[in-house]
Amino acid sequence: MVAQNVAFWIIAIAMVLSAIGVVRTSNVVHAALYLVIVLAGAAAQYILLAAEFVAWVQVLIYIGAVVILFLFGIMLTRSPMGDLDLDNSQRMPAFVASLALVGTLTALLVDAFGNSKVVIDSPTKTSVLSSDIFRLYIVPFEAVSILLLAALVGAIVLARRD
Amino acid sequence: MILNQFLILAAVLFCIGIYGVLVRRNGVLVLMSIELMLNAVNLNLIAFSAYLKDTSGQIFVLFVITIAAAEVGVGLAIILLLFRNFRSPDLDQAQQLKG
Numbered sequence: 001m002v003a004q005n006v007a008f009w010i011i012a013i014a015m016v017l018s019a020i021g022v023v024r025t026s027n028v029v030h031a032a033l034y035l036v037i038v039l040a041g042a043a044a045q046y047i048l049l050a051a052e053f054v055a056w057v058q059v060l061i062y063i064g065a066v067v068i069l070f071l072f073g074i075m076l077t078r079s080p081m082g083d084l085d086l087d088n089s090q091r092m093p094a095f096v097a098s099l100a101l102v103g104t105l106t107a108l109l110v111d112a113f114g115n116s117k118v119v120i121d122s123p124t125k126t127s128v129l130s131s132d133i134f135r136l137y138i139v140p141f142e143a144v145s146i147l148l149l150a151a152l153v154g155a156i157v158l159a160r161r162d
Numbered sequence: 163m164i165l166n167q168f169l170i171l172a173a174v175l176f177c178i179g180i181y182g183v184l185v186r187r188n189g190v191l192v193l194m195s196i197e198l199m200l201n202a203v204n205l206n207l208i209a210f211s212a213y214l215k216d217t218s219g220q221i222f223v224l225f226v227i228t229i230a231a232a233e234v235g236v237g238l239a240i241i242l243l244l245f246r247n248f249r250s251p252d253l254d255q256a257q258q259l260k261g
Contacts, residue, residue, distance in 0.1 A: 023181050032194065035198070045205055049208050051208050051211065051220050053220070054208060066197065070190060070194060086191060088186075090185065097181075098177040098184075101177050105173035105176075113166050116164060117165070120212055124217060129220055132217050147229065151232035154239070155239040
């Protein structure tokens with residue numbers, strides 16, 4: 001339990017600092033690399049919570065595919081005038097709004113869940129997860145696959161030059 | 163481990179994502195901030211899945227990851243179109259519909 005808590009706090013601090021890096025850095029490529037640290041930290045938290053299949057899906061899809069897509073997006077949208085100022089003029093209101101929201105959410109969570117403990121006996125078996133997907137959630141699964149197909153066709157239609 | 167440490171971490175990440183969406187001008191960076199928010203929600207779902215000993219949370223995380231991938235694909239295509247029309251990825255320039 002102690003080892004898990006130590007791991008949690010190390011990963012959590014790395015995630016929060018990197019997330020701040022994503023929204024604060026003035027280099028677009030560095031933002032994508034900071035995002036990799038946040039996504040890998042999330043995968044590590046999933047392993048701490050004994051969800052190993054989801055953790056590997058996170059590594060494969062987010063770090064493997066989505067970040068590469070972001071890097072291609074950055075490459076294709078480099079401004080010819082050089083990097084402009086990446087932030088707009090509403091830094092202060094945005095900071096106040098997000099700070100107010102984090103305060104509200106934290107107060108609410110402390111009030112609602114207090115010291116509820118997460119007890120983990122054994123990792124979630126991938127076989128249990130897959131039989132649940134294909135028995136209970138087969139209709140949403142098929143709907144999501146149609147949606148993914150439609151989104152990819154849509155992206156090609158949008159991005160092609162005619 | 164208590165449940166709240168995961169939930170509060172997710173809340174902090176979500177609010178950092180909101181700050182990024184509100185502040186950034188580059189469309190690709192706005193999409194990255196949206197990914198931060200989606201990840202915060204996924205962390206919540208996994209924490210509740212472990213707390214309630216129910217696999218539904220993990221299955222919904224798989225759905226959210228799929229939809230996030232589709233969203234990034236379409237979003238980057240739109241930003242690419244925006245870049246072709248304005249010669250810059252700056253979202254503040256897309257204001258033709260402003261009254």
